[in-house]
Amino acid sequence: MRLSDIDQLFTPAAVAVFGASDSEGSIGGMVFRNLLAGGFKGQCYAINPKYQEVAGESCYSALSALDRQIDLALIATPAECVPAILDQCGGYGVKVAVVHSAGFGEHGERGAALQEKMVEAARRNRIRVLGPNCLGVMRPQHGLNASVGQDPPRRGNVALVSQSGAICTAMIDWSERRKVGFSAVVSLGAAADVDFGDILDYLALDTQTQCILLYVEGVRHARHFMSGLRAAARLKPVIVVKAGRHPAGTRAIKSHTGGFVGSSDVFRAVTERAGVVQVSELDQLFAAAQVFGARRRLAGDRIAIVTNGGGPGVLAADRTVELGLTLAQFSDSTRQTLEKALPGYWSHGNPVDIIGDAPPERYRLALDACLADPEVDGVLCILAPLVLGDPVATAEQVIQAAKLSRKPVLACWMGGNRVAEAQELLAEHDVPQFESPEAAVEAFSFLATYHHNQKLLMQSPAPLSYEDPPDVEGARLIIEGVMAEGRKILGTVEAKAILAAFRIPTMQAVVTRTPNEALMAAQALGFPVVMKINSPDLEHKSDVDGVKLNIDDAQSVRRTFTEILDRARRLRPDARLEGITVEHMASTRAARELMVGVTRDKIFGPVISFGAGGTKVEVLEDRALGLPPLNAFIIQTMIDNTRIVRLMGAFQHMPPMNRVALAKILQRVSEMVCELPEIIGMDINPLIGNDKEVIAVDARIQVDYRPPQQPTYGHMSIHPYPSHLIEHVQLPDGRDLVIRPIRPEDAEMEQEFVRGLSEQTKYFRFMQAIKELTPEMLVRFTQIDYDREMALIGVIEQEGKDVEVGVARYMSRPGGEACEFALVVSDHWRNLGIGARLMRSLMQNARSRGFRVMDGEVLTANNRMLALVKSLGFRIESDPQDVAIKLVTKVL
Numbered sequence: 001m002r003l004s005d006i007d008q009l010f011t012p013a014a015v016a017v018f019g020a021s022d023s024e025g026s027i028g029g030m031v032f033r034n035l036l037a038g039g040f041k042g043q044c045y046a047i048n049p050k051y052q053e054v055a056g057e058s059c060y061s062a063l064s065a066l067d068r069q070i071d072l073a074l075i076a077t078p079a080e081c082v083p084a085i086l087d088q089c090g091g092y093g094v095k096v097a098v099v100h101s102a103g104f105g106e107h108g109e110r111g112a113a114l115q116e117k118m119v120e121a122a123r124r125n126r127i128r129v130l131g132p133n134c135l136g137v138m139r140p141q142h143g144l145n146a147s148v149g150q151d152p153p154r155r156g157n158v159a160l161v162s163q164s165g166a167i168c169t170a171m172i173d174w175s176e177r178r179k180v181g182f183s184a185v186v187s188l189g190a191a192a193d194v195d196f197g198d199i200l201d202y203l204a205l206d207t208q209t210q211c212i213l214l215y216v217e218g219v220r221h222a223r224h225f226m227s228g229l230r231a232a233a234r235l236k237p238v239i240v241v242k243a244g245r246h247p248a249g250t251r252a253i254k255s256h257t258g259g260f261v262g263s264s265d266v267f268r269a270v271t272e273r274a275g276v277v278q279v280s281e282l283d284q285l286f287a288a289a290q291v292f293g294a295r296r297r298l299a300g301d302r303i304a305i306v307t308n309g310g311g312p313g314v315l316a317a318d319r320t321v322e323l324g325l326t327l328a329q330f331s332d333s334t335r336q337t338l339e340k341a342l343p344g345y346w347s348h349g350n351p352v353d354i355i356g357d358a359p360p361e362r363y364r365l366a367l368d369a370c371l372a373d374p375e376v377d378g379v380l381c382i383l384a385p386l387v388l389g390d391p392v393a394t395a396e397q398v399i400q401a402a403k404l405s406r407k408p409v410l411a412c413w414m415g416g417n418r419v420a421e422a423q424e425l426l427a428e429h430d431v432p433q434f435e436s437p438e439a440a441v442e443a444f445s446f447l448a449t450y451h452h453n454q455k456l457l458m459q460s461p462a463p464l465s466y467e468d469p470p471d472v473e474g475a476r477l478i479i480e481g482v483m484a485e486g487r488k489i490l491g492t493v494e495a496k497a498i499l500a501a502f503r504i505p506t507m508q509a510v511v512t513r514t515p516n517e518a519l520m521a522a523q524a525l526g527f528p529v530v531m532k533i534n535s536p537d538l539e540h541k542s543d544v545d546g547v548k549l550n551i552d553d554a555q556s557v558r559r560t561f562t563e564i565l566d567r568a569r570r571l572r573p574d575a576r577l578e579g580i581t582v583e584h585m586a587s588t589r590a591a592r593e594l595m596v597g598v599t600r601d602k603i604f605g606p607v608i609s610f611g612a613g614g615t616k617v618e619v620l621e622d623r624a625l626g627l628p629p630l631n632a633f634i635i636q637t638m639i640d641n642t643r644i645v646r647l648m649g650a651f652q653h654m655p656p657m658n659r660v661a662l663a664k665i666l667q668r669v670s671e672m673v674c675e676l677p678e679i680i681g682m683d684i685n686p687l688i689g690n691d692k693e694v695i696a697v698d699a700r701i702q703v704d705y706r707p708p709q710q711p712t713y714g715h716m717s718i719h720p721y722p723s724h725l726i727e728h729v730q731l732p733d734g735r736d737l738v739i740r741p742i743r744p745e746d747a748e749m750e751q752e753f754v755r756g757l758s759e760q761t762k763y764f765r766f767m768q769a770i771k772e773l774t775p776e777m778l779v780r781f782t783q784i785d786y787d788r789e790m791a792l793i794g795v796i797e798q799e800g801k802d803v804e805v806g807v808a809r810y811m812s813r814p815g816g817e818a819c820e821f822a823l824v825v826s827d828h829w830r831n832l833g834i835g836a837r838l839m840r841s842l843m844q845n846a847r848s849r850g851f852r853v854m855d856g857e858v859l860t861a862n863n864r865m866l867a868l869v870k871s872l873g874f875r876i877e878s879d880p881q882d883v884a885i886k887l888v889t890k891v892l
Contacts, residue, residue, distance in 0.1 A: 005095065005096075005128055005813075006096055006128050006130075006194060006198055006199070006202055007202070008071040008072055008095055008096045009072060009096045009098070009128070009130060009137055009194075009202075010137070010139050010142075010144075010184060010202065010206075011139070011142060012042055012071035012072035012096075012144070013042045013043070013071050014042055014043040014044070014045070014068060014069060014070050014071050014072075015035060015040070015042060015043070015044045015045070015070070015071065015072045015073075015074060015146065016044075016045045016046075016047050016063065016066065016070045016072075016073050016074070016094075017031050017032040017035065017044065017045070017046055017047060017074045017076065018047045018048070018073060018074065018075045018076065018077055018085050019047075019048060019075065019076035019077040019101075020032040020046035020047060020048050020051070020054045020055075020059060020076075021048060021050070021051065021054060022051065022054055022055065026076075027076040027100050027101075027148055028048070028074075028076035028077065028100075029054065029055070030148050030150070031074050031076055031100060031136065031146065031147065031148060032044070032046050032054055032055055032057075033055050034145040034146070034147060034148075034149070034150065034152075035074075035144075035145060035146060036055060036057070037145070038143045038144060038145035038152050039143030040142070040143045040144050040145070041142065041143055042071075043068070044057075045057075045058075045060060045066055045068070045070070046058070046059040046060065047059070047060050047061075047062065047063065047066070048060075048061075049061040049062065062088060063088055063089065063091075063092045063094075064088075064092075069092075069093065070089070070092060070093075070094050071094070071095070071096070072094070072096050072097070072098070072146065073085070073089045073094050073096070073097040073098070073127075074097070074098045074100065074136070074146055075097055075098065075099045075100065075101060076100040076101060077101060078101065078103070079101045079102065079103035079104055079111070079114055079132070080103075080114060082099055082101055082114075082118050082121075082132070083114075083117045083118050083120075083121040084121075086118065086121040086122055086125055086127055086129070087121055087124070087125060089125065089127055090121075090124065090125020090126065090127055091125075094125075094127060095126070095127060095128065096127065096128050096129075096130070097122070097127050097128070097129050097130070098129075098130045098131055098134065098136050098137060098146060099118070099129055099130070099131035099132035099133075099134070099189075100131060100132070100133075100134060100135075100136060100148060101131075101132055101133070102132065102133040103132075103133075104118065104132045104133060104190055104192070105132075105190050105192065106133060106190065115132065115190065115192050118132065118192065119192050119193060122193055128193060128194050128198070129192065129193040129194060130186070130188065130189070130193070130194045131188075131189040131190065131191075131192070131194075132189055132190050132192060133189040133190050134165060134187040134188060134189025134190070135147045135148050135149055135165030135168050135169070135187030135189070136148060136149070136187055137184070137185065137186050137187070138152055138153060138182070138184065138185040138186075139183075139184050140152055140153055140154065140155040140156075140181070140182055140183070140184075141155055141183065141208055147168075147185075147187065148165065149165075149168065149169050149172065149185075151169075151172060151173070152172075153172045153175060153181065153182040153185060154175070154176065154180075154181040154182070155181045155182070155183075156180060156181015156182050156183060156293075157181065157183050157208065157209060157210035157211065157293065158180055158181065158182050158183060158209070158210070158211045158212075158213060158289050158293060159182065159183050159184040159185070159186075159203050159206070159209040159211070159212045159213065160172075160182060160184070160185045160186070160212075160213045160215075161186045161188065161196065161199050161200070161203070161212065161213070161214050161215070162185075162186070162187055162188065162214070162215035163187075163188045163189070163191065163215060163216060163217045163218070164187070164215055164217065164243075165187045165189070167215045167282070168185055168187050170282070171213075171282065171285070171286070172185065174282075174286065175286070178286055178290065178427070179424075179427040179428065180286060180289055180290065180293070183206065183208040183209040183210075184203065184206070184208070184209065186199050191220065195220060195221060195224065195225070196214065196216070196219070196224075196225050196228060196229070197221065197224035197225050197227060197228030197229075198224075198228070199228070200212070200228030200229055200231065200232040200238075201228050201231060201232075203232060204228075204231045204232040204234075204235050204236070204780075205235075205776070205780075209236065210236055210237075210292075210293065210295065211236060211237050211238075211239070211289055211292045211293055212232055212236060212237070212238045212239070213238075213239050213240075213241075213285055213288075213289055214238065214239070214240040214241070215240075215241055215243065215282075215285075216240055216241070216242050216243065216267075217242075217243045218603075219603050219604075220603075222603050222604045222605060222717040223717055223719075223787055224788075225717075226270065226274060226604075226717045226718055226785070227785040227787055227788055229270075229271075229274040229276060230274045230275065230457060230783075230785060231780070231783075231785070233274055233275035233276045233453075233454075233457055234275065234457065234779045234780070234783045235776050235779055235780070237276075237277065237288075237292040237450055238274075238275075238276040238277070239276065239277045239278075239279060239285055239288040239289065239292070239446070240271055240276055240277070240278045240279070241278070241279050241280065241281065241282060241284070241285050242264065242267050242271075242278060242280075263601055265625055266601045266603075266604055266607050266625060267604075268625070269607065269625035269626060269627055270604055270627065270717070271453070272452075272453050272456055273453075273456050273457070273626070273627050273634075273718065274453075274457060275450075275453045275454045275456060275457025275458075276450075276453065277446050277449050277450050277453065279446065283439075284442065284443075284446075287432075287434065287439060287442065287443040287446070288443065288446045290432040290433075290443065291408065291410065291432045291443045291444070291446060291447055292446075292447075292450075293430065293432075294402075294408065294430045294431065294432055295430075296378075296406065296407060296408035296409070296447075297408070297447070297450075297451065298377045298378055298407075298408060298447045298448055298450070298451045299377050299451070300326070300377040300448070300451065301324075301325045301326050301377060301445075301448035301451070301452075302325075302326045302327075302328040302329075302375060302376055302377040302378075303320055303325055303326070303327065303328060303376075303377065303378055303379070303380060303441070303444055304327075304328045304330075304350055304351075304352065304370040304373070304376045304378070304379045304380070305317060305320075305327075305350060305351035305352065305379075305380050305382065306351070306352045306354065306363065306366045306367055306370060306379060306380070306381045306382065307351050307352070307353055307354070307381075307382035307383075307384075307437075308353070308354055308355065308356050308358045308363075308382070308383055308384055308386060308389060309353070309356060309382070309384040309386070310347070310353050311384075312382045312384055312412070312414060312437045313347070313351030313352075313353055313382065313437075314351070315436075315437045315438060316351060316380060316382060316412075316437035316438070316440065316441050317350075317351055319437065319438045319441040319442065320441050323441065323442065323445045324445075325441070325444065325445055325448055327350050327351075328350055328370075328373070328375050328376040328377070329350070329375055330349075330350060330370075330373055330375060330376070331373050331374065331375050333373075334369050334370065334372070334373040334375075334376075337369040337372075338352065338366060338369050341362070341365040341366065341369065342354055342355075342362065342365070342366065343355055352366050352370065354366050356384075356386045356388065356389075357386075357388045358389070359388075359390065359393075360390055360393040360394040360396070360397045361397070363381065363383075363394050363397055363398065364397040364398075364400070364401055367379060367381060367397070367398065367401045367409070368401055371401065371405040371407050371409070376407070377407065377408075377448075378407050378408040378409070378410070378444060378447065379407065379408075379409050379410070380410045380411075380412065380437070380440050380441065380444060381398050381409060381410070381411050381412070382411075382412045382414065382437055382440070383411075383412070383413050383414065383419070383422075384414050384415070385413075385414065385415040385418040385419050391413055391418060391419045391421070391422035392421055392422045392425060394422070395411070395413065395422040395423075395425045395426050395431075396425070398411055398426070398431060399425070399426065399429045399431055402429075402431050403429075408432075408444070408447055409431060410431075410432050410433075410434065410440050410443060410444055411426050411431050411432065411433045411434070411440070412433070412434050412435070412436065412437050412439075412440040413426065413433060414435065414436070414437075455633070456633075456634060456637065457783075458744050458783070459631055459633055459634055460721045460743055460744055460783075461629035461630060461631035461634070461670070461720060461721060462629065462720055462721040462722075462723040463629055463671065463674035463675060463713065463720040463721075463723070464671050464674070464675070464723070465667055465671065466723075468503050470501055470502040470503055470668070470671055470672075470675075471501040471502075472501070472675045472676070474501045475497075475498045475501040475502065475672070475675075475676060476676060476678075478490075478494055478497055478498055478501075479498070479676065479678050479679075479703050482494060482703065483678070483703060483704075483705065487536055488702055488703055488704055489536035489537070489700070489701070489702055489703075490536075490700070490701040490702075490703065491511070491534060491536060491578065492509050492511070492532065492534055492581045492698070492699070492700075493509050493510075493511050493581065494701075495682075495699040495700060495701045496508075496509055496696070496699055498672070498676075498699075498701060499684070499696055499699055502668045502669075502671055502672050503668055504665050504668050504669075504684075504696055505661075505665075505693060505694065505695045505696065506695065506696045506697075506699070507530075507583045507584060507586055507695060507696070507697050508525065508583060508584065509532075509581040509582070509583045510524075510525065510581065510582050510583070511534055511578070511579050511580075511581050512561070512579055512580050512581070512582055513578075513579040513580075514561075515557070515558035515561040515562060516558070517579075518531065518557050518558065518561045518580055518582050519554055519557045519558055521582040522551070522554070522557045522582050523554075525582065525583065525584040526584055527551070527552045527553065527585075528549075528550045528551055528552040528584075528585040529551050529552075529557070529582050529583060529584055529585055530547065530548065530549050530550075530551070530582070530583045530584075530585050530586075530697075531547075531548045531551060531557070531560050531561065531564060531580050531581070531582055532546060532547045532548075532564075532580065532581045532583070532698070533546030533547070533564050533565070533568050533577065533580060534577070534578045534579050534580060534581050535568065535572075535575050535576055535577050535578060536576060536578070537572070537574070537575040537576050538568075538572065538575055539700070541698075542615050543571070543572070544567055544568040544571045544572055544575075545564075545567055545571075546564055546567070546568055548560050548563075548564065549585065550585055551585075557582075561580050564580055565577060565580065583697075586688050586695055586697050587688075587690070588688075589690060590654040590655055590657075590690040590691055591688050591689065591690050592644065592647055592648060592657055592688070592689050592690070593612065593613040593614040593686040593687070593688060594610070594611070594612065594613045594644065594662070594686065594687040594688070594689055594694075595609075595610070595611055595612065595613030595614075595617050595623070595683065595684065595685040595686065595687060596608070596609070596610050596665065596666060596669055596682075596683075596684040596685075596687055597609040597610075597623075597681075597682060597683050597684070597685070598669065598672075598673055598679060598680075598681060598682040599681055600680040600681060603717075604627065604717040605715050605716050605717050606627075606628055606673045606679075606680075606715065606716060607625050607626070607627060607628075608625070608626050608627075608628055608630065608638075608666070608669055608670060608673060609623045609624070609625050609626075610623060610624055610626075610638050610639065610642065610666060611623030611624060611642045611643075611644060612642070612643070612644040613685045613686040613687055614685070614686050617685060620643075622642055622643045622644055623642065624637075624638040624639070624641035624642050625638075626638045627716075627717060627718055628670045628673045628674055628716060628718070628720075629670050629673075629674050629716075629718070629720040629721075630666060630667060630669075630670035631667075632663060632667075635663045635666045635667060636663065638666070639659065639662070639663070639666075648689075654691075655690075655691035656691060657689045657690060657691060657694075658689060658690065658691055658692060658693060658694060661689070661693055661694040662687075662689055662694045665684075665687065665694055665696070669682075669684070673716075674713065674716065674720055677706045677710065677714075677715040678703045678704060678705065678706055679701060679702070679703055680702050680703060680704050681700075681701070681702035682699070682700065682701045682702070683699065683700045684696045684698070684699045685698060685699075685700075686698065711849065711850065718785075719785055719786040719787040720786075721741065721743065721786065722741050722786050722790075723740075723741075725739075725740065725741055725792070725841070725845060726738065726739070726740040726741075727739040727740070727841060729837055731832045731833070731834070732832055732833065733832065735796055736796070736797070737794050737795070737796055737805070737834065737837070738794070738795045738796075739792055739793070739794055739795075739837065739838060739841050740792065740793065740795065741784075741786060741790065741791065741792060741793075742781070742782055742784065742791040742792070742793050742807070742809075743782070744782050744783045746782050746793065746804070747778050747779075747782045749795075749802060749803070749804045750773070750778065750781055750782050750793075750804060750807070751772060751773055751778055752804070753803075753804040753805075753807070753826065754770075754772055754773050755771070755772050756826060756827075756828070757824065757826065757827060758827045761824060761827055763859075764824075764859055764861075764862045764865065765822065765824040767857075767859065781809075784809075787849075788811065788812040789809065789810065789811040789812065790809060790810055790842065790845055790846070790849075791807060791808070791809035792807065792808050792809070792838055792841055792842055792845070793806065793807045794806040794807070794825075794834050794837070794838055796829075804826075805825065805826045805828075805829040805834060806823075806824065806825035806826060806829065806834045806835060806838050807823070807824060807838070808821065808822070808823045808835075808838035808839055808841070808842040809821065809822050809823075809842070810822075810842060810846055810851075810854065812851065816850070816851075817850075817851065817852045817853060818851060818852065818853040818854070818855060819846050819851045819853070819854055819855075820854075820855055820856055820857075821839075821842060821846075821854050821855070821856045822856065823835055823838060823839060823842075823865070823868075825838075830864075835868055836868060836871070836872065839868070839869075839872055840872070843872070843890070843892060846892055847892040851892055852891065852892055853889060853890070853891055853892065854874075854889070854890050854892055855887065855888060855889040855890070856869075856887075856888050857879070857885050857886070857887060857888075858876075858885070858886045858888055859884060859885060859886070860878075860883065860884050860885065860886055861884075866886060866888075869888045869890075872890065873890055874888040874889060874890040875888065875889045875890065876888050877889075
């Protein structure tokens with residue numbers, strides 16, 4: 001695969017600064033001087049027709065006067081000049097530009113129009129643009145300071161990507177005393193073109209970056225953002241701080257960058273599903289960078305606390321419980337080891353209080369014992385500067401213990417001057433150090449959150465479970481009928497029909513328009529009954545006291561019918577009233593009132609919520625959110641994240657609730673959301689559950705027309721596992737071949753497939769000599785987003801085991817019209833047409849996804865591949881830059 005289209009943003013050989021100047025306060029002058037002062041090894045040129053010299057260097061009137069190849073253009077001119085400069089750059093082959101200039105989308109309608117002109121010029125000239133209104137980019141390892149910031153950061157392995165230039169400069173300043181170094185710093189500004197997704201794609205494969213920090217104000221392209229975020233999080237820790245969590249902050253963001261802002265709790269669900277860690281403060285961002293920079297991972301959330309003071313240990317234990325972490329329970333052998341190593345008056349539990357007179361050796365013994373315990377996932381070591389303590393010598397012991405263990409070790413050396421030297425020592429040796437026990441435990445929780453969210457990232461649910469398939473077309477016909485009548489809210493009976501089509505148990509509802517019809521319905525359904533107002537204009541029936549329960553005789557039915565309608569007419573004269581629905585009263589034996597909802601976030605699309613139900617749902621605010629598609633693991637995580645889960649077990653002589661039935665309903669709701677993009681809102685409330693069953697008692701569904709030309713599952717921010725692409729093919733020798741999209745759990749099979757290839761086949765595929773896939777390559781090859789990329793594998797069953805015999809994959813190119821392919825077939829399974837079959841399926845999928853061109857690179861010596869692509873209609877040309885490579889292209 002070729003280099004990223006923004007590669008030259010980070011590794012340019014030649015840079016031109018448009019607007020470079022010696023004028024006081026000139027942005028272009030600051031950028032040019034920063035380039036010169038940063039130790040940039042490439043060439044940098046000043047472009048400004050007003051000057052012949054800037055900062056002692058020659059200044060050129062235009063690129064035509066320079067007459068040299070430029071990789072990166074830095075533009076700091078008045079905003080109205082930027083489109084013409086991009087046209088100039090396009091004529092000289094510049095591929096990437098940074099626009100520092102302000103005065104675009106953040107400055108009202110005129111600025112927005114100018115920004116659109118800038119974007120059009122960039123697309124016309126095939127230039128990727130970072131900005132506008134951005135600080136720029138820094139790459140310390142290359143001496144590149146292509147920014148307005150004056151002080152470049154120290155070198156390191158942490159990348160920072162921010163929508164705020166001010167946040168970048170502040171964090172660089174703060175990082176100095178925390179000994180945090182950067183591999184890259186990128187200020188996105190208004191992100192009119194290059195956005196989070198593009199930068200994350202690059203950093204995911206950047207060998208200099210081990211950890212990524214994001215400051216996010218708003219997201220424009222949800223699918224691109226999610227794809228980049230998940231791709232990066234599969235390979236390295238990503239930590240996010242989200243601004244605009246409250247209305248006041250949201251208003252400030254809109255005025256600051258003109259960015260789009262989604263719901264804060266939805267964004268939390270997004271980060272969890274993407275396998276990243278979200279923090280709420282900038283200090284926590286650095287804390288997370290410290291613990292992840294130490295390159296230790298957790299296998300759980302069990303923490304051991306070693307301290308020389310009871311008070312700090314108690315504070316740490318309290319914070320552990322508050323954050324939902326687990327205080328480790330030591331094994332018998334660990335307890336025996338501690339009993340032998342510690343004074344008789346130690347705490348005999350966790351926290352391990354080794355007493356205030358503890359010398360460094362006692363710390364080491366306790367720390368080693370805890371780290372060796374399989375019931376411990378990580379250790380927090382706390383030191384208070386007591387008279388008999390030796391902070392530096394103790395730090396040295398902790399450093400040695402940490403180096404010998406794969407488990408994370410965190411330190412909290414409390415105090416100021418007396419522990420300053422020890423704190424410096426810990427930081428220099430990558431032992432995360434914190435100034436308070438609570439902050440240290442919070443940092444440990446980030447590791448635990450990462451471990452949990454990585455499990456969510458690994459999930460690749462299909463849109464349908466294929467267990468008792470739903471009647472999707474029947475449900476769609478109901479919705480189309482409602483919209484054909486000019487309505488967007490389904491009536492109770494219509495909503496329950498949709499639920500029934502997806503096999504969700506409901507209470508049968510009969511619409512009645514007279515008291516006598518209501519009576520006949522009650523007699524047919526059986527007493528007691530429930531009577532509800534039927535109106536598409538009432539979001540909550542309780543607003544007009546429109547629900548009456550436990551009606552158990554004929555006279556009450558007719559009287560209640562009249563009372564409900566009269567009250568509704570009085571309280572909501574504007575509402576359309578379409579009679580009364582009558583239902584059999586659901587059993588309240590051992591019942592819990594639950595709620596399942598669907599909302600359409602303006603950025604991330606459909607979101608499913610679950611929590612406590614009934615009339616107090618808004619007051620209780622007990623809900624967990626999940627992005628569809630869901631599967632059993634995600635559903636159980638959602639349920640466990642609610643408070644009402646505590647009431648689902650046995651209590652007060654009530655048997656435990658049927659969680660299996662509840663999980664099936666959530667799975668069915670996920671299927672509805674995936675298959676019916678017309679649904680933009682839904683409430684199943686209450687959902688009554690007991691030990692036997694879970695039944696939808698009431699439902700409200702809101703629909704709207706789907707946008708024209710929207711692709712399948714285009715309404716979702718996470719593409720489901722495309723199970724509809726599974727094919728069963730018989731090979732010429734009679735064997736059955738299954739062609740299907742790759743899954744994360746195929747990693748071991750994919751590795752075995754590559755190991756089994758001949759050396760020549762490996763070289764033809766990867767264009768380099770390899771023995772097997774690296775862990776990073778394996779993740780990238782098996783955990784894909786099915787949106788911008790696809791991998792179809794051919795699988796044959798041998799001796800009861802699935803064996804991979806071939807794989808074809810594509811990845812989209814910038815612009816979305818072209819994709820690059822790769823294909824390899826096992827040496828043992830040649831001459832059976834497997835490669836051609838995989839490629840035809842791959843091309844068909846690419847065509848259906850809207851790609852117009854498929855291209856690739858094939859080694860000139862790979863005659864077998866060249867013959868195959870020729871038979872498939874690819875055009876074959878020599879690479880003008882490398883005679884050993886053929887460029888192959890097909891219009892789909």
